[in-house]
Amino acid sequence: MTPDLTARLGPLTLANPILTASGTFGYGREMASWGDLSRLGGIVPKTVTLAPRPGNAAPRTCETTAGLLNAIGLDNDGLDEFIAGKLPFLAAAGAPVIVSIAAKTPEECDPLAERLHSAPGVAALELNISCPNVSGGVDFGTDPRLCEKVVGRLRKKTTLPLAVKLSPNVTRIADIALAAEAAGADIITAVNTLYGLAVDWRRGISRVANGYAGFSGPAIKPVALRCVSQIFRAVKIPIIGVGGIASIDDVMEFIVAGASAVQIGTASFFRPRLVFELVDRLPDFLAKENIASLTELVGTLKL
Numbered sequence: 438m439t440p441d442l443t444a445r446l447g448p449l450t451l452a453n454p455i456l457t458a459s460g461t462f463g464y465g466r467e468m469a470s471w472g473d474l475s476r477l478g479g480i481v482p483k484t485v486t487l488a489p490r491p492g493n494a495a496p497r498t499c500e501t502t503a504g505l506l507n508a509i510g511l512d513n514d515g516l517d518e519f520i521a522g523k524l525p526f527l528a529a530a531g532a533p534v535i536v537s538i539a540a541k542t543p544e545e546c547d548p549l550a551e552r553l554h555s556a557p558g559v560a561a562l563e564l565n566i567s568c569p570n571v572s573g574g575v576d577f578g579t580d581p582r583l584c585e586k587v588v589g590r591l592r593k594k595t596t597l598p599l600a601v602k603l604s605p606n607v608t609r610i611a612d613i614a615l616a617a618e619a620a621g622a623d624i625i626t627a628v629n630t631l632y633g634l635a636v637d638w639r640r641g642i643s644r645v646a647n648g649y650a651g652f653s654g655p656a657i658k659p660v661a662l663r664c665v666s667q668i669f670r671a672v673k674i675p676i677i678g679v680g681g682i683a684s685i686d687d688v689m690e691f692i693v694a695g696a697s698a699v700q701i702g703t704a705s706f707f708r709p710r711l712v713f714e715l716v717d718r719l720p721d722f723l724a725k726e727n728i729a730s731l732t733e734l735v736g737t738l739k740l
């Protein structure tokens with residue numbers, strides 16, 4: 438039996454469910470020496486904004502127990518440079534490219550969508566409304582009405598498959614997911630980093646220059662799983678699960694909790710080959726477990 442690895446994400450069908458998480462895999466080129474990019478289910482490059490952003494001051498990261506804090510601040514070279522300098526390599530790499538975008542205002546969605554819609558090699562968009570490290574844009578991920586407004590605006594401008602990436606830093610994540618779905622999102626990506634802080638008590642300062650920062654890595658997996666499960670129970674659209682995944686069993690946990698595909702983030706820093714290993718190992722793993730298709734497992738968790 439050859440297991441069916443296909444990930445069905447509404448209008449987006451991927452050969453397998455293993456994707457890279459935005460901001461942790463560069464623009465593909467930086468990771469190409471670790472494995473064959475074309476074998477990945479999808480590549481999500483670093484979030485792109487309309488104008489270039491220098492990001493936050495250093496130090497921007499700090500390791501913690503089983504996790505990482507970062508406050509990169511959406512450092513990127515802007516949309517023009519992304520389309521001219523980064524997208525051609527990504528598009529030629531052979532895996533579907535899901536372009537992560539962020540907007541400060543709903544109006545900023547228009548040029549982002551228009552330019553990317555017509556750029557060759559874009560398989561889908563992922564709207565990041567959940568970065569904790571920037572002052573503009575994060576409210577879209579914490580207020581259902583604002584979420585609906587920004588997603589609705591983007592939806593009108595593109596027929597590309599549209600994922601909306603949510604923040605776990607809310608009281609009821611299902612409400613935000615429902616708002617994104619109502620506004621026309623095709624997919625929910627859950628979750629971005631948790632809001633955190635690392636303290637250097639001797640100096641009385643944060644270990645990250647920006648102050649508070651986004652917490653990721655294996656330590657956040659239980660929170661991410663809870664979010665995916667709650668979203669699965671609320672919406673009808675498919676979910677991409679992300680948060681702390683570092684093994685094949687982690688992948689299976691997210692699938693059972695309700696994810697139709699997963700993204701690997703922080704684990705790529707300490708195990709750059711992991712995404713490739715997961716793609717290689719999944720068929721045998723599923724065959725041994727007598728699982729014919731991942732789709733049949735999605736959301737089968739009993740609670």
Ligand SMILES: Cc1cc2nc3c(=O)[nH]c(=O)nc-3n(C[C@H](O)[C@H](O)[C@H](O)COP(=O)(O)O)c2cc1C
Nearest residue numbers: 458459460484507565628629653654680681702703
């Ligand atoms: C250094 C770093 C940079 C990140 N940059 C982005 C980003 O630009 N856009 C985004 O949507 N998420 C970004 N994230 C969040 C990840 O994509 C992911 O949602 C989060 O880290 C949880 O997954 P993980 O525990 O597997 O890392 C970043 C995470 C890290 C660690």
